[in-house]
Amino acid sequence: xxxxxxxxxxxxxxxxxxxxxxxxxxxxxxxxxxxxxxxxxxxxxxxxxxxxxxxxxxxxxxxxxxxxxxxxxxxxxxxxxxxxxxxxxxxxxxxxxxxxxxxxxxxxxxxxxxxxxxxxxxxxxxxxxxxxxxxxxxxxxxxxxxxxxxxxxxxxxxxxxxxxxxxxxxxxxxxxxxxx
Amino acid sequence: xxxxxxxxxxxxxxxxxxxxxxxxxxxxxxxxxxxxxxxxxxxxxxxxxxxxxxxxxxxxxxxxxxxxxxxxxxxxxxxxxxxxxxxxxxxxxxxxxxxxxxxxxxxxxxxxxxxxxxxxxxxxxxxxxxxxxxxxxxxxxxxxxxxxxxxxxxxxxxxxxxxxxxxxxxxxxxxxxxxxxxxxxxxxxxxxxxxxxxxxxxxxxxxxxxxxxxxxxxxxxxxxxxxxxxxxxxxxxxxxxx
Numbered sequence: 001x002x003x004x005x006x007x008x009x010x011x012x013x014x015x016x017x018x019x020x021x022x023x024x025x026x027x028x029x030x031x032x033x034x035x036x037x038x039x040x041x042x043x044x045x046x047x048x049x050x051x052x053x054x055x056x057x058x059x060x061x062x063x064x065x066x067x068x069x070x071x072x073x074x075x076x077x078x079x080x081x082x083x084x085x086x087x088x089x090x091x092x093x094x095x096x097x098x099x100x101x102x103x104x105x106x107x108x109x110x111x112x113x114x115x116x117x118x119x120x121x122x123x124x125x126x127x128x129x130x131x132x133x134x135x136x137x138x139x140x141x142x143x144x145x146x147x148x149x150x151x152x153x154x155x156x157x158x159x160x161x162x163x164x165x166x167x168x169x170x171x172x173x174x175x176x177x178x179x180x
Numbered sequence: 181x182x183x184x185x186x187x188x189x190x191x192x193x194x195x196x197x198x199x200x201x202x203x204x205x206x207x208x209x210x211x212x213x214x215x216x217x218x219x220x221x222x223x224x225x226x227x228x229x230x231x232x233x234x235x236x237x238x239x240x241x242x243x244x245x246x247x248x249x250x251x252x253x254x255x256x257x258x259x260x261x262x263x264x265x266x267x268x269x270x271x272x273x274x275x276x277x278x279x280x281x282x283x284x285x286x287x288x289x290x291x292x293x294x295x296x297x298x299x300x301x302x303x304x305x306x307x308x309x310x311x312x313x314x315x316x317x318x319x320x321x322x323x324x325x326x327x328x329x330x331x332x333x334x335x336x337x338x339x340x341x342x343x344x345x346x347x348x349x350x351x352x353x354x355x356x357x358x359x360x361x362x363x364x365x366x367x368x369x370x371x372x373x374x375x376x377x378x379x380x381x382x383x384x385x386x387x388x389x390x391x392x393x394x395x396x397x398x399x400x401x402x403x404x405x406x407x408x409x410x411x412x413x414x415x416x417x418x419x420x421x422x
Contacts, residue, residue: 009292013318016238020238020242023239024242024248049236049239050232052235052239053231053232053235053236056235057228057231061193063193115221115222115225116222120222120225120229121226123219123223123225123226124226124227124230127226127227127230138223138227139227141192142191142220142223142224143224143227143228143231145192145193146192147188147192147194148188171220174223175219
């Protein structure tokens with residue numbers, strides 16, 4: 001088993017030490033690399049952090065199960081894509097790079113493009129008022145991308161229907177909290 | 181019902197291309213479904229943002245720790261080189277054992293769990309003991325891990341149990357026992373374990389300051405065309421540079 005896949009396993013298990021190690025290992029190089037694309041150092045660091053988070057989340061929610069090339073290539077591809085996207089919106093950089101250069105699949109989630117930021121803040125506030133079990137359950141569903149079977153196992157519930165009904169209850173409770 | 185099923189599949193990242201299309205169509209026709217879905221999208225985004233903030237805070241704290249700030253790092257590196265040069269000259273002849281110890285520490289790492297990655301949907305009973313063993317192992321409880329791997333050996337011909345028992349003993353500082361454990365297997369079915377066992381045997385002998393034995397095992401690893409071969413070559417050079 002190679003080192004990258006070993007790290008992937010550790011990340012999947014939520015190992016914070018591994019996450020921090022990876023963050024520090026590639027930071028300097030990424031800052032140098034990103035600096036050539038965008039000279040705003042703060043921005044590049046921000047993008048780096050976002051890229052690490054994207055890597056971590058994709059491992060956790062099952063979108064990324066193994067590396068076809070390497071962890072570093074994957075990480076840097078995410079970062080490169082984000083940086084070029086920023087440049088495209090910034091008038092200073094005209095046609096620096098084309099989308100064809102990028103060979104990586106970030107989730108260009110069409111549905112998620114038009115989410116209302118104010119609504120999200122409202123939902124976040126209501127979410128914070130939910131009980132611990134509901135928060136845990138909903139986090140597994142929506143953040144970790146667990147399916148009903150996995151939720152049932154993770155939370156030690158009796159059967160799939162129990163999991164489903166608990167989820168409904170939590171969601172309707174959330175709706176009540178949002179509307180008050 | 182269909183709409184709900186598809187929405188679930190979407191959030192579980194298990195939706196197919198065709199199902200995605202179907203979902204889009206349903207959402208366009210059914211306003212109630214669309215608003216249900218929208219709420220869930222907002223919920224996902226809300227949870228994400230919360231986690232993102234927490235992770236970013238963590239990274240920022242990490243950046244502020246001394247040594248992780250790059251400019252300070254350069255200074256530390258330069259200073260340590262100068263000090264190191266002075267010290268190596270001074271301590272050069274003092275301890276052979278110290279050399280072996282530091283070489284050992286530089287090269288020893290516990291072997292990753294290639295047998296039973298702790299999958300979240302793992303429910304099979306027969307693997308209970310295995311999960312337990314690797315749980316201890318991953319946690320650094322090597323004495324307990326060794327105990328569990330021992331038990332596994334009693335039940336079946338589990339080659340990996342012998343291997344990981346050996347690694348656990350090494351991590352626990354019990355080098356003689358580790359050597360005995362690895363040597364208890366004459367022939368390994370799995371070649372990766374075979375080469376890795378030789379690697380650990382080399383390290384164990386190195387730790388006991390028996391460089392001759394260590395080099396013998398290292399030669400085997402080097403010639404085996406394995407992921408450890410390169411490192412074995414390096415260590416051979418380091419040992420021969422005395």
